[in-house]
Amino acid sequence: MVNLNELNKEQLKAIKITKGPLLILAGAGSGKTRVLTTKIAYLIEQNIAKPYQILAITFTNKAAKEMVGRLKKLIGKIANDLQVSTFHSFGLRIIKENYQLLGYSSNFVIMDSDDSISIIKKILKEFDLDSKLFNPNAIKSKISSAKNELILPKDYAKYAFSDFEKVVLKVYIRYEEMLKISNSVDFDDLQILPLKLFMEHPIILEKYQNKFRYIFIDEYQDTNKVQYLLSKMISKKYQNICVVGDNDQAIYSWRGANYQNILNFEKDYPNTQVILLEQNYRSTQNILKAANSVIINNKDRKDKKLWTTAEIGEQLTFYQAYDEKDEASYALQEIKQLIDKGIPKETIAILYRTNAQSRVVEEACLKENVPYRIVGNFYFYNRQEIKDLLAYLRLIHNEKDNISLLRVINTPRRGIGEKKITELINRANEKN
Structure with a gap:
């Protein structure tokens, strides 16, 4: 059951717009996931859209899983009929459904x-x-x-x-x-193959346009060229596209993301309605004051100013370190003071921008004898034995998979030399 009573004025306005392109500019901690899920549930509850007509795109599998979980609480099991996925998962579905047109076998x-x-x-x-x-x-x-x-x-x-x-x-x-x-x-x-498919087979594109009449895209500022074109093509017929994002949080240009996609949304969809979600539910007033004072210097942005009814909060400390070692040393001294005041160690966290920065922080922790734990530094599927096992399974599934074969041909060691492997590859290439 959708409850609209606890929403603020702008959130409610965003949910009740049910037709045409909608741009929701949502600052950090402004309840954008809640707005997205409530909006989807509202469309279904009001019989405006069927679950299978809705496509919701997120940028991580975790976010997609969280969205489905929230939707199940709102509308029950019919949430399973929605297509909630990442661009890559959605693309994989399209490839599986059209592999022959793309020149692949079903066991790709x-x-x-x-x-x-x-x-x-x-x-x-x-x-x-x-x-x-x-x-x-x-x-x-x-x-x-x-x-x-x-x-x-x-x-x-x-x-x-x-x-x-x-x-x-x-x-x-x-x-x-x-x-x-x-x-x-x-x-x-x-992502590229579905785009190729749509460009070369307009009938296939129209099939997906008719299927997914309501498109939702989270973190739109992080979309790249291919994702931008995919979303534009699928939404072109009905124009019921709702994108949520914040150009102030655009940090993925290094992997091809183009924040101009969100800045140009109103040009791409001339009848766009724009909603600003500026009320923050996560941070204190001091944190927002500092964030606003920094981001306001960005010239190429959609203007908005986050605010909150929360407490003023602790004053922020800015320390300009001499180098990375000085920075880590200062952080550890501050942490030791907190521990001495009785603050539990497990409630203290150090955030760093890149994994490469962890080394100097770890050294400082060891030097000061402060116990620590690195979170999320190694992935299960990156372990050698897991990758070997997956290569065996892929080879069983697809006998043409030379890459997996070359990975496991000597795992465990079988005494097959480089010369023999090269000979086998050449024979296979001649056969193909």
């Missing part, structure tokens, strides 16, 4: 980041190129960026001026060949 496999690196290393070896001179990770990053900008291998020559870029071009061409031979796709393909 998805290569993860490490698999892609392994392929690139093999290609470098095939071309007799030193992986120390031409970093596989850097090449992968270039290929990924090119794919997400819709630059095909044949078009990449326009950008290949340096020796490194010329190597990227060669590797990119061969990389795509190897994926296709192995009936495989990489993570980027999960």
Whole structure:
């Protein structure tokens, strides 16, 4: 049951707009997830839309799971009929439903980041190129960026001026060949292939347009070119698209995100209604005052000012450190003072921007004899034995998967030499 009584004025206004394009500019802690889920539930409860007509896109599987959980509390089991997923999961669904049109077999496999690196290393070896001179990770990053900008291998020559870029071009061409031979796709393909499908088969696009008549996209400021085009194509027929985001929180330009997508939304959809969610439910007044004073210096932004009815809160401390060691040392001294005052250690956290910064903080903790725990630093699926097991399963599923075969052909050791492996690869290539 949808309860609208506890919503503020702007949240309620956003929920009751049920037709046409809607841009919700939601500051941090302004209840955007609540607004999104309540809006979806409201559409269903008011018989404006059926659950299967709604597509809701989030940027992480965790966020998608949380959204479904909230919707189940509001509308019950019919929440399972909604398509709530990431762009990649949604793309995978489209590929599975149309694999033949894309030139794949039903048992295609998805290569993860490490698999892609392994392929690139093999290609470098095939071309007799030193992986120390031409970093596989850097090449992968270039290929990924090119794919997400819709630059095909044949078009990449326009950008290949340096020796490194010329190597990227060669590797990119061969990389795509190897994926296709192995009936495989990489993570980027999960978004690019559906776009290709829609461009080449308008009838298929119309099928999805008619199916998903209400589109919701969270964190719209983080969308890249492919995601932007996908959402625009699917929503074009009915124009019932609601995007939620905040250009002040755009931090993923390094992976292709373009915050201009949210700034240009009203140009893309001329009849857009705009709602500002400025009331913050998470932070104290002092934190918001500091945040507003910093972000107001950004020139290229949608103007809004967060406010709260919460307490004033503690004063913020700004410390300008001499270097990273001084920074870590200062943080640990402050933490020791808190511990001496009786603050439980488990309630204290250090946040850092990149994983590389953890080392100097760990050293400071060890030096000051302060126990600590690094959170989320190693992923289960990145463990070697798990990746080996998954490679075996992928090979069972898809006998053309040479990448997985090469990973496990000597795991455990079987005494199969490089010469024999090369001979097998050549024979397989001749057969194909």
